[in-house]
Amino acid sequence: MTKTALILAGVAALLGSSAAATDIIEMGPRPFYLIDRMEDGPLKDKLASCMGQPVERTLFSIGHRGAPMQFPEHTVESNVAAARMGAGILECDVTFTKDKELVCRHAQNDLHTTTNILVSDLADTCVTPFTPASGDQEATAECRTSEITLAEFQTLTPKMDAADASATDAEAYQGGTAGWRTDLYSVEPATLMTHAESIALFKDLGAKFTPELKSAAVEMPFDGFSQADYAQKLVDEYKAAGIPASDVWLQSFNLDDIKYWIENEPEFGAQAVYLDDRYEAEDADEGLIDPMDPSTFKPTMQELADMGVKYLAPPTWMLVTLQDGEIVPSPYAEEAKAAGLTLITWTIERSGPLALGGGWYYQSIADITDSDGVMYEYIDALAQDVGVVGIFSDWPATVSYYASCMGLE
Numbered sequence: 001m002t003k004t005a006l007i008l009a010g011v012a013a014l015l016g017s018s019a020a021a022t023d024i025i026e027m028g029p030r031p032f033y034l035i036d037r038m039e040d041g042p043l044k045d046k047l048a049s050c051m052g053q054p055v056e057r058t059l060f061s062i063g064h065r066g067a068p069m070q071f072p073e074h075t076v077e078s079n080v081a082a083a084r085m086g087a088g089i090l091e092c093d094v095t096f097t098k099d100k101e102l103v104c105r106h107a108q109n110d111l112h113t114t115t116n117i118l119v120s121d122l123a124d125t126c127v128t129p130f131t132p133a134s135g136d137q138e139a140t141a142e143c144r145t146s147e148i149t150l151a152e153f154q155t156l157t158p159k160m161d162a163a164d165a166s167a168t169d170a171e172a173y174q175g176g177t178a179g180w181r182t183d184l185y186s187v188e189p190a191t192l193m194t195h196a197e198s199i200a201l202f203k204d205l206g207a208k209f210t211p212e213l214k215s216a217a218v219e220m221p222f223d224g225f226s227q228a229d230y231a232q233k234l235v236d237e238y239k240a241a242g243i244p245a246s247d248v249w250l251q252s253f254n255l256d257d258i259k260y261w262i263e264n265e266p267e268f269g270a271q272a273v274y275l276d277d278r279y280e281a282e283d284a285d286e287g288l289i290d291p292m293d294p295s296t297f298k299p300t301m302q303e304l305a306d307m308g309v310k311y312l313a314p315p316t317w318m319l320v321t322l323q324d325g326e327i328v329p330s331p332y333a334e335e336a337k338a339a340g341l342t343l344i345t346w347t348i349e350r351s352g353p354l355a356l357g358g359g360w361y362y363q364s365i366a367d368i369t370d371s372d373g374v375m376y377e378y379i380d381a382l383a384q385d386v387g388v389v390g391i392f393s394d395w396p397a398t399v400s401y402y403a404s405c406m407g408l409e
Contacts, residue, residue: 025055025086031401037373043380050405055086060383060403062210063087064347064392065106070182072158073114074104075190076201083205086400089249089390090205092198093212094234100225101150102195102233106161108217111143113163115156115192118143118170122152130170138165139173146218150194157189180352195234199241209243212251212275231260235268245271249311249344253277262308273311273344274304279318291318291332291364301339312336313344316378317364319386327365327381337387345382346392348375348399376402383408 032051038044066078067085079090095108109127111117118130118141128142141163145153160183164176177183193201195211202209213234220227231252238248245267252258253275262269278289278298289296291314304312319333329337336343351359358369368374379402382388393399402408 024084025057025400026084027055027397027401028085030395030397034372034375034398037371038376039373043376047376047402047405050401053405055400055404057083057086057088057206058400058403058408059088059208060390060408061085061087061396061400062089062344062390062392063091063207063396064350064394065091065093067395068161069349069395071185072160072190073106074193074198075158076193076197077185077190079193079198079201079207080205082396083202083207085395085397086404087393087396088207089210090198090202090207091210091212091251091392092193092195092202093214094195095145095214095216096222096225096230097145097150097153098147099149100223100233102237103145103150103153104193104195104198105145105214107214108146109142109144110161111145111156112141112173114161115143115158116174117156118173120156122148122156123170125152130173132168133166134168139163139167141170141173144217146216146222154192156192158192159183159186159190178352196237196241199237199243203241203243208247208249209238210249210251210273213254213257215254227254227256228260228264231257232264235261235265238268249273251275251313255307255309258309259307269308271311272309273313274309275346276312276314276318279315289332291330292321294331294335297332297335301335301341305339305341310342311344312341313346316345316348316361316382316391319343319345319388320378320381321364322367325368327368327377327385329381329386330364333386343386343388344390344392345386345388348379348391348393349395350393 035044035047063082065073067081068078071078071081082090092104093106094102095105096102117123125147126141126143130141133139160177160181162176163173167173211234213231248268249271250261250268251273255274258272258274261272319330320327321330351361354369354372354374357366362369391399
């Protein structure tokens with residue numbers, strides 16, 4: 001039995017049943033810290049009134065790679081933490097190994113920042129060996145799951161997703177964790193998961209599933225493994241585990257993957273989530289969109305709906321804008337709602353302190369992002385005004401507390 005299997009068995013024994021898992025929901029101090037920093041008003045009063053009340057598990061709260069603000073992402077420990085903070089849906093970003101087995105990793109080529117591969121016996125499998133920093137040149141490396149077998153993958157030790165670009169040796173390169181995160185829960189090794197193991201764990205935790213089919217870093221087909229094979233294998237692992245399609249929200253940034261599921265696996269395709277990254281296309285011909293200008297939407301929201309797309313998931317900043325200093329829905333959000341698309345968004349708690357501006361995820365409300373107290377104003381606008389049905393978070397307690405307090409399912 002693998003180490004992961006032993007950990008999963010231990011978790012199952014500890015929880016006893018899915019019902020037991022729902023009893024282990026704790027918020028910790030962060031939601032209250034955020035509420036304390038809010039400006040006085042009805043929203044603060046409402047959230048404060050829920051202090052001390054039980055928090056319910058909610059599908060509105062989605063664990064983004066588990067709880068990676070403090071735990072190594074896509075690990076057993078990260079997802080157990082997310083479930084204990086009330087996340088009703090958990091995510092496994094899916095990629096494949098050299099022997100075409102599905103594993104949980106945010107990218108096929110992130111092993112150099114998310115594991116210890118550069119200081120392990122597998123370092124020589126990296127497509128770009130570690131190169132030390134020199135002068136103005138930062139340290140570099142690139143290591144892919146597609147270069148190692150599943151058995152080799154399972155020997156790696158996960159760590160916080162980070163790298164020290166100033167490192168002059170591979171050991172130092174293992175650092176770089178942001179100051180507002182922590183390595184506290186990386187000292188004792190966390191546990192990697194295959195996609196199939198994530199299904200077993202999430203089921204034991206009483207959570208539902210949102211796997212993301214990640215873009216391959218290698219050219220497809222890969223050794224006879226086509227993109228369609230890849231998309232189908234993802235679904236097949238849920239079928240093999242006896243998971244109903246209604247409990248699974250498949251995700252992809254690749255619209256062709258969504259269309260494949262709609263056509264070939266209609267039960268699963270009915271809840272497939274199109275992750276929208278058209279804001280970063282290289283030019284307008286490839287679909288670059290301005291969320292404030294519907295004329296740039298290619299395809300249009302209605303065209304997406306006509307293809308059979310039902311769920312759309314852009315980053316948070318695309319869904320809102322400011323009007324007289326208040327957070328209001330963006331034209332993007334209005335057009336999506338008019339086309340009947342259901343909105344999910346990502347990612348809360350992925351930036352540093354909002355007193356420093358919030359960064360990329362807050363760019364459309366940068367003028368008012370000057371305090372961590374803005375966090376719940378942002379979440380409230382996304383929930384009540386935009387009408388999203390779920391929010392991904394790197395620290396699910398923040399979203400779970402809001403959803404439970406507001407009675408969101």
